[in-house]
Amino acid sequence: DAGVIQSPRHEVTEMGQEVTLRCKLISGHNSLFWYRQTMMRGLELLIYFNNNVPIDDSGMPEDRFSAKMPNASFSTLKIQPSEPRDSAVYFCASSFRAGASTDTQYFGPGTRLTVL
Amino acid sequence: DQQVKQNSPSLSVQEGRISILNCDYTNSMFDYFLWYKKYPAEGPTFLISISSIKDKNEDGRFTVFLNKSAKHLSLHIVPSQPGDSAVYFCAAWNFGNEKLTFGTGTRLTIIP
Numbered sequence: 223d224a225g226v227i228q229s230p231r232h233e234v235t236e237m238g239q240e241v242t243l244r245c246k247l248i249s250g251h252n253s254l255f256w257y258r259q260t261m262m263r264g265l266e267l268l269i270y271f272n273n274n275v276p277i278d279d280s281g282m283p284e285d286r287f288s289a290k291m292p293n294a295s296f297s298t299l300k301i302q303p304s305e306p307r308d309s310a311v312y313f314c315a316s317s318f319r320a321g322a323s324t325d326t327q328y329f330g331p332g333t334r335l336t337v338l
Numbered sequence: 339d340q341q342v343k344q345n346s347p348s349l350s351v352q353e354g355r356i357s358i359l360n361c362d363y364t365n366s367m368f369d370y371f372l373w374y375k376k377y378p379a380e381g382p383t384f385l386i387s388i389s390s391i392k393d394k395n396e397d398g399r400f401t402v403f404l405n406k407s408a409k410h411l412s413l414h415i416v417p418s419q420p421g422d423s424a425v426y427f428c429a430a431w432n433f434g435n436e437k438l439t440f441g442t443g444t445r446l447t448i449i450p
Binding site for chain 2: 264267327328
C-alpha cells in the first residue's frame with residue numbers, strides 16, 4: 223500500500239483565496255483525521271471521521287474551515303477565505319478505527335500551506 | 339490550554355549516549371500514551387506506546403516510562419544513533435473522546 227497520500231505537498235496562496243487540501247486514506251481504514259502543525263501548538267486535531275461520518279469537529283478553528291469525506295477513501299479540507307494565520311503544515315492520518323487506542327494512526331507527508 | 343506539554347523544544351545528545359525526552363500532562367483521565375517520531379518533510383510515525391496501567395514499556399532501544407502520580411512520561415533511547423535525529427511528539431488518548439492530544443514536540447539531534 224502507498225500509505226496515506228496528500229496533495230498538494232506545498233501550497234502558496236494569497237489572502238482571501240480558497241484553498242483545498244486533499245487526502246487519500248489507506249485502503250481498508252475507516253477513520254480519518256485532519257491535523258494542523260504549528261510551532262506554538264504542535265499537532266492539533268481539527269476534525270475526525272468514522273466511516274465517512276464527522277464525529278468531532280471541535281478543533282476546527284472557524285467557519286472558514288470545512289472538511290468532507292465524499293467517499294470511504296478520500297477527504298478534503300477547505301479553507302475559504304484563507305488568512306495568513308492559516309499558514310501551517312496540515313496532516314491527514316488514517317486508522318482502522320478511531321475508538322481503539324491500540325489502532326495506530328498512519329500519517330500522510332503533509333501539505334505545507336503558506337498564505338501571503 | 340495545552341493538556342500535553344513537552345517543555346524542551348530541542349535536545350542534543352552524543353552518539354552512543356542515552357537520550358531522554360520528557361512529557362508532562364494535566365488530564366488524569368488519559369488512558370494511553372504514545373510517542374511519534376517525525377523526520378523533515380514526512381508525517382509522524384508511531385514509535386512506542388504505554389497503557390496507563392503500566393509504568394514501563396520497552397521495545398529494543400526505546401523505553402517509555404510513566405509516572406502517573408507526577409503526570410509525567412519519558413522516552414529513553416539507548417544507545418542513541420544518528421538516525422534517531424528527528425522531532426518526537428508525545429501524545430495521549432482517553433476512552434472518553436477517542437482522539438489523540440499531541441504535545442508541541444522536541445527536536446532531538448544526535449551528534450556523531
